[in-house]
Amino acid sequence: xxxxxxxxxxxxxxxxxxxxxxxxxxxxxxxxxxxxxxxxxxxxxxxxxxxxxxxxxxxxxxxxxxxxxxxxxxxxxxxxxxxxxxxxxxxxxxxxxxxxxxxxxxxxxxxxxxxxxxxxxxxxxxxxxxxxxxxxxxxxxxxxxxxxxxxxxxxxxxxxxxxxxxxxxxxxxxxxxxxxxxxxxxxxxxxxxxxxxxxxxxxxxxxxxxxxxxxxxxxxxxxxxxxxxxxxxxxxxxxxxxxxxxxxxxxxxxxxxxxxxxxxxxxxxxxxxxxxxxxxxxxxxxxxxxxxxxxxxx
Amino acid sequence: xxxxxxxxxxxxxxxxxxxxxxxxxxxxxxxxxxxxxxxxxxxxxxxxxxxxxxxxxxxxxxxxxxxxxxxxxxxxxxxxxxxxxxxxxxxxxxxxxxxxxxxxxxxxxxxxxxxxxxxxxxxxxxxxxxxxxxxxxxxxxxxxxxxxxxxxxxxxxxxxxxxxxxxxxxxxxxxxxxxxxxxxxxxxxxxxxxxxxxxxxxxxxxxxxxxxxxxxxxxxxxxxxxxxxxxxxxxxxxxxxxxxxxxxxxxxxxxxxxxxxxxxxxxxxxxxxxxxxxxxxxxxxxxxxxxxxxxxxxxxxxxxxxxxxxxxxx
Numbered sequence: 122x123x124x125x126x127x128x129x130x131x132x133x134x135x136x137x138x139x140x141x142x143x144x145x146x147x148x149x150x151x152x153x154x155x156x157x158x159x160x161x162x163x164x165x166x167x168x169x170x171x172x173x174x175x176x177x178x179x180x181x182x183x184x185x186x187x188x189x190x191x192x193x194x195x196x197x198x199x200x201x202x203x204x205x206x207x208x209x210x211x212x213x214x215x216x217x218x219x220x221x222x223x224x225x226x227x228x229x230x231x232x233x234x235x236x237x238x239x240x241x242x243x244x245x246x247x248x249x250x251x252x253x254x255x256x257x258x259x260x261x262x263x264x265x266x267x268x269x270x271x272x273x274x275x276x277x278x279x280x281x282x283x284x285x286x287x288x289x290x291x292x293x294x295x296x297x298x299x300x301x302x303x304x305x306x307x308x309x310x311x312x313x314x315x316x317x318x319x320x321x322x323x324x325x326x327x328x329x330x331x332x333x334x335x336x337x338x339x340x341x342x343x344x345x346x347x348x349x350x351x352x353x354x355x356x357x358x359x360x361x362x363x364x365x366x367x368x369x370x371x372x373x374x375x376x377x378x379x380x381x382x383x384x385x386x387x388x389x390x391x392x393x394x395x396x397x398x399x400x401x402x403x404x405x406x407x408x409x410x411x412x413x414x415x416x417x418x419x
Numbered sequence: 420x421x422x423x424x425x426x427x428x429x430x431x432x433x434x435x436x437x438x439x440x441x442x443x444x445x446x447x448x449x450x451x452x453x454x455x456x457x458x459x460x461x462x463x464x465x466x467x468x469x470x471x472x473x474x475x476x477x478x479x480x481x482x483x484x485x486x487x488x489x490x491x492x493x494x495x496x497x498x499x500x501x502x503x504x505x506x507x508x509x510x511x512x513x514x515x516x517x518x519x520x521x522x523x524x525x526x527x528x529x530x531x532x533x534x535x536x537x538x539x540x541x542x543x544x545x546x547x548x549x550x551x552x553x554x555x556x557x558x559x560x561x562x563x564x565x566x567x568x569x570x571x572x573x574x575x576x577x578x579x580x581x582x583x584x585x586x587x588x589x590x591x592x593x594x595x596x597x598x599x600x601x602x603x604x605x606x607x608x609x610x611x612x613x614x615x616x617x618x619x620x621x622x623x624x625x626x627x628x629x630x631x632x633x634x635x636x637x638x639x640x641x642x643x644x645x646x647x648x649x650x651x652x653x654x655x656x657x658x659x660x661x662x663x664x665x666x667x668x669x670x671x672x673x674x675x676x677x678x679x680x681x682x683x684x685x686x687x688x689x690x691x692x693x694x695x696x697x698x699x700x701x702x703x704x705x706x707x708x709x710x711x712x713x714x715x716x717x718x719x720x721x722x723x724x725x726x727x728x729x730x731x732x733x
Contacts (some may be wrong), residue, residue: 235510246505
């Protein structure tokens with residue numbers, strides 16, 4: 122598998138195979154460090170892979186390239202998912218993932234832009250990444266820079282009030298060069314239990330149950346696209362559509378429906394995998410489910 | 420002081436195209452409205468949304484801009500504390516926090532708006548430079564220094580104009596402590612606009628035959644701890660005075676320094692673990708013992724107490 126694909130071979134990249142490999146690295150890294158998150162990184166994996174391998178205009182070996190697209194992982198607790206994809210994309214050696222969460226590592230539990238080149242913001246306290254994205258998109262317009270800014274949030278994260286301050290201000294300034302991608306995985310760390318007979322996309326109540334995120338964002342003046350967050354081509358198409366709107370005065374929100382813990386039979390839709398560490402048996406099972414598929418691509 | 424803040428930024432923006440002012444809808448109070456008139460393209464109204472404003476500033480700073488925030492201190496250090504912490508202090512972002520209406524004297528707004536914990540909060544954040552100017556001249560110099568220096572800066576601004584302490588030759592140096600008055604018996608360590616009142620208190624004490632020195636600490640972080648310890652040597656009593664809680668601000672700072680370098684009796688004058696209220700400036704200064712008369716009274720009392728203890732011991 123190429124780790125630093127050139128744009129001209131981008132279309133030939135097997136995004137699904139890379140995502141399987143990414144998921145495997147997430148499980149392994151968290152098991153190795155003994156701490157970390159699983160559910161969110163796995164739900165976001167297809168989005169992250171599509172972004173880093175097809176959508177973002179980036180130079181992994183030139184992280185301060187002024188024209189680079191900016192990506193901010195506002196749901197910072199999914200850091201290991203981002204690190205796995207950045208490693209696969211060539212930002213740093215895959216072996217460095219073994220340092221995740223350990224002292225002196227560049228790969229902190231939550232993304233630390235002061236340690237790892239390529240991170241555009243430090244995140245972890247939820248709700249804050251979109252504001253930084255607003256500042257970058259606004260600054261880009263003032264500087265006459267044509268890059269696009271993408272910010273990924275969790276659906277549970279939109280419960281943070283600050284998100285809506287940023288949503289409002291982005292619309293006020295007409296930031297067509299800003300796109301928020303919401304990883305709607307339907308679960309948060311603990312949340313609310315399902316009522317008897319109530320259906321959900323996981324084993325707890327959806328963070329947005331009763332909330333019409335699309336309507337809310339549209340009411341603030343955003344353009345909203347809804348996609349399957351596990352369909353690579355659909356993700357790429359939506360992001361391209363969002364970028365094409367950069368000349369307009371409406372920021373874009375991509376609501377990506379995903380499954381928390383996606384890719385492993387025993388983590389999908391299970392809230393307790395938000396921040397669980399795989400046991401040795403579970404890690405072996407994960408290798409079985411993901412590894413075999415990954416190896417056929419190599 | 421707020422006038423000096425705005426006028427200095429207007430002046431600096433002429434030569435510095437990266438300087439921006441972000442306002443959380445209080446520009447008519449903070450005087451950011453004057454900047455908006457002078458440099459409309461570099462004034463960004465962020466609405467009544469301080470948390471987002473801090474994040475936007477952090478984002479702008481990554482593109483080389485130098486954003487100054489305009490709001491009341493309380494909304495920056497309390498409501499947006501988490502944003503200042505993670506997005507500005509932890510990333511060492513080049514964001515400047517213009518914290519207007521700090522302290523007790525906030526124009527009849529009451530305890531909701533009186534930020535008397537800001538210095539303690541901001542001083543606890545690694546990497547944050549914390550400045551509390553004593554007058555308009557020092558404020559202007561601090562704004563110039565902060566704009567030209569990379570990294571996060573918290574600038575504590577007073578609403579009301581006070582007496583001048585410094586002339587135009589003043590230059591701001593981070594960490595420097597400034598001797599305002601010599602005195603052999605007691606040392607008053609003071610910060611912000613309280614320093615003018617502390618100086619007046621020392622004059623009152625002088626008229627009573629008590630020799631009181633005054634040291635002004637315009638920068639609580641970094642700070643020249645050795646200079647404060649040295650100033651404390653030889654006097655019988657050290658007193659801190661601040662328009663701030665006695666917990667964790669200047670009083671806390673001096674207690675830490677003396678405890679480590681120059682152990683001795685210390686009296687902290689300030690808001691004594693209490694909330695403020697809406698009232699006239701005169702009322703508030705009296706109530707919290709910060710008027711020149713009340714500071715002088717307290718210093719004389721505490722000095723007599725120290726001498727009494729020394730007498731008993733002798």
